[in-house]
Amino acid sequence: MLEKSHKYVSCEHCLVRENSLFKDFCKEEVAGLDEHKSCSFYKKNQPVFLEEGTPRGVFCLNSGKIKVFARGEEGKEQIIHVAKEGEVVGFRAMFSGEPYRVSATTLEDCNICFISKSEFLDLVDTNASLRNGILKELSTELADRATFITNMAQKSVRERLAFSLVFLDDIYKGEMINFSREDLANFVGTATETLIRLLKELKEDELIKTHARKIEILNREELIRMAGN
Amino acid sequence: MLEKSHKYVSCEHCLVRENSLFKDFCKEEVAGLDEHKSCSFYKKNQPVFLEEGTPRGVFCLNSGKIKVFARGEEGKEQIIHVAKEGEVVGFRAMFSGEPYRVSATTLEDCNICFISKSEFLDLVDTNASLRNGILKELSTELADRATFITNMAQKSVRERLAFSLVFLDDIYKGEMINFSREDLANFVGTATETLIRLLKELKEDELIKTHARKIEILNREELIRMAGN
DNA sequence: CGAGCGATTGAAAAGACTCAACCACCGTGG
DNA sequence: CCACGGTGGTTGAGTCTTTTCAATCGCTCG
Numbered sequence: 001m002l003e004k005s006h007k008y009v010s011c012e013h014c015l016v017r018e019n020s021l022f023k024d025f026c027k028e029e030v031a032g033l034d035e036h037k038s039c040s041f042y043k044k045n046q047p048v049f050l051e052e053g054t055p056r057g058v059f060c061l062n063s064g065k066i067k068v069f070a071r072g073e074e075g076k077e078q079i080i081h082v083a084k085e086g087e088v089v090g091f092r093a094m095f096s097g098e099p100y101r102v103s104a105t106t107l108e109d110c111n112i113c114f115i116s117k118s119e120f121l122d123l124v125d126t127n128a129s130l131r132n133g134i135l136k137e138l139s140t141e142l143a144d145r146a147t148f149i150t151n152m153a154q155k156s157v158r159e160r161l162a163f164s165l166v167f168l169d170d171i172y173k174g175e176m177i178n179f180s181r182e183d184l185a186n187f188v189g190t191a192t193e194t195l196i197r198l199l200k201e202l203k204e205d206e207l208i209k210t211h212a213r214k215i216e217i218l219n220r221e222e223l224i225r226m227a228g229n
Numbered sequence: 230m231l232e233k234s235h236k237y238v239s240c241e242h243c244l245v246r247e248n249s250l251f252k253d254f255c256k257e258e259v260a261g262l263d264e265h266k267s268c269s270f271y272k273k274n275q276p277v278f279l280e281e282g283t284p285r286g287v288f289c290l291n292s293g294k295i296k297v298f299a300r301g302e303e304g305k306e307q308i309i310h311v312a313k314e315g316e317v318v319g320f321r322a323m324f325s326g327e328p329y330r331v332s333a334t335t336l337e338d339c340n341i342c343f344i345s346k347s348e349f350l351d352l353v354d355t356n357a358s359l360r361n362g363i364l365k366e367l368s369t370e371l372a373d374r375a376t377f378i379t380n381m382a383q384k385s386v387r388e389r390l391a392f393s394l395v396f397l398d399d400i401y402k403g404e405m406i407n408f409s410r411e412d413l414a415n416f417v418g419t420a421t422e423t424l425i426r427l428l429k430e431l432k433e434d435e436l437i438k439t440h441a442r443k444i445e446i447l448n449r450e451e452l453i454r455m456a457g458n
Numbered sequence: 459c460g461a462g463c464g465a466t467t468g469a470a471a472a473g474a475c476t477c478a479a480c481c482a483c484c485g486t487g488g
Numbered sequence: 489c490c491a492c493g494g495t496g497g498t499t500g501a502g503t504c505t506t507t508t509c510a511a512t513c514g515c516t517c518g
Contacts, residue, residue: 153418
C-alpha cells in the first residue's frame with residue numbers, strides 16, 4: 001500500500017529548483033508548473049515507478065534520495081543511478097514510447113512532485129531551453145554510462161568500490177553515506193560478502209570509518225587514487 | 230594519414246536513409262541535407278572521431294560498420310556500441326557541449342557522410358520529427374546501456390559472450406561476424422585468451438563455427454538461452 | 459523477550475586473468 | 489618462388505580474485 005500524505009511545495013519557492021531541469025523557467029512557466037503538478041510524500045523504500053510499468057509522467061525530487069535500478073536474471077538489482085534533491089526522474093521514458101525498463105525506489109523519506117506526461121511533453125514542445133537542457137542531460141548521461149560500462153568491464157571490485165564511495169560522497173554532500181550493504185553491493189556490482197570484506201580493508205587502512213551502517217569518508221584523495229580515474 | 234577518396238552518395242537515393250534518423254524527411258529537407266553534407270571514404274581501421282576531440286558534426290554511415298569505444302585506465306578499449314549502415318553516429322556530442330568522451334573507428338571500409346554541427350542543430354531546431362526521433366533514440370539507448378551495465382555486473386563471461394554473439398549476429402545480418410578476437414574480447418569485456426577459450430567451447434558444442442577469424446552462428450536459440458535474457 | 463533481517467566471518471571452490479610460449483597466416487622483398 | 493618478419497590467433501600452467509555456501513552475530517521492532 002502506498003501511504004502518501006500530501007505536503008504541498010510550490011515550485012515558485014522550491015529551494016532545489018535551481019538545480020533542476022526547470023532552472024531556467026520564467027515566472028509564468030513556474031506558475032504553470034505549479035498549477036499542473038501534484039505533491040506526494042513517499043516513505044523510505046517505497047517504489048516510485050516499476051520496470052514494465054506504463055510511464056505516466058515525471059517525478060521531481062523535492063527532498064530525499066532515490067535509487068534507479070535494473071534487475072538481472074535472478075532478480076538481483078543493479079543500481080544504475082542515485083538521484084538527489086532537485087533531480088527530475090523518469091523523463092527518459094516520456095520519449096521512448098515503451099514501458100519503464102528500470103525501477104526507482106526511495107532510499108529515505110522523500111517529497112516528490114509529479115507532472116503528467118502530456119503536461120511535460122507540452123512543456124518540452126514549447127520551451128526550447130527545457131528541451132536543450134533535456135538533450136544535454138540525456139547526452140551527458142549516455143557518456144556517463146559508457147564510463148560506467150567500462151569501469152564494470154575493466155576495473156576490479158576494489159577499484160569500483162573506491163569509485164562508488166567517492167561518487168556517493170558527492171551525492172551525500174556533507175552527510176555520511178547511508179546505504180545498506182546490499183544496496184552498496186548492488187551499486188558496485190559485487191556480492192554483499194565481498195563488499196563487506198573490502199570495506200573492512202578500507203577501514204583498516206583508515207580511508208573510511210563506519211558508524212553502524214553509515215559510512216564516513218576519511219581520505220577522499222586516496223580513494224580517488226585507488227579508483228584510478 | 231587519412232586517405233579519403235570522395236564517392237558522392239546523394240541522400241535522395243541513399244538506400245539506407247530509411248533506417249536512419251532522417252527517415253521522415255520530406256523531399257525539400259532531403260535536398261537541404263544533400264547540399265550541406267560531404268561524403269568520404271574511410272578505409273578499415275581508420276578513426277572517425279577521437280576521445281577528447283572537439284565535435285564538429287555528425288557522421289551518417291552509408292556503408293560499412295563502426296565501433297564506438299571508451300578507453301579504460303591502461304588504454305584498454307571497451308567497445309560500447311557497433312554501428313551499421315544507416316546509423317547516424319556522434320550526434321550525442323552535439324548536445325553535451327563537451328569534447329567527445331568516446332572514440333569511433335571503422336571496422337571495415339566505409340562510406341560516411343558528414344553534416345556540420347551548425348547545420349545539424351538547425352535541423353533539430355526546425356524539424357520536430359527529427360527532434361522526437363533523437364529524443365527517442367537517446368532514451369532508448371540510455372535504457373540499453375542500463376541493461377549493458379547490468380549484464381557486465383551480473384553475468385559470467387560465458388553468458389556475456391553468448392549475448393554478444395547474438396547481438397552481433399543481428400548487426401551482421403546474413404553475413405558472418407567479422408571481428409578480431411581482440412575487438413570481440415573488448416566488446417564482451419574480458420581478456421583475449423579467455424575469449425578464445427570460450428569460443429572453443431562453443432565450437433565443441435556446435436553452437437558456432439569459425440572460418441579463420443569469421444564466426445558463423447549455428448544455433449542462435451541455444452545462444453540466446455545461454456545468454457539468459 | 460523472541461523473531462527476523464541485515465551485517466559479518468570463514469572456508470572452499472570456481473571463474474577469470476596473467477604470463478609465456480607457440481602456431482598460422484599474410485604480405486614483402488630478395 | 490621462397491625465406492623473413494610481423495601480427496593475430498591459440499594453448500598451457502599457475503595464480504589471484506571473487507563467489508558461494510554455511511554459520512554466527514547483533515541489533516531493531518513488535
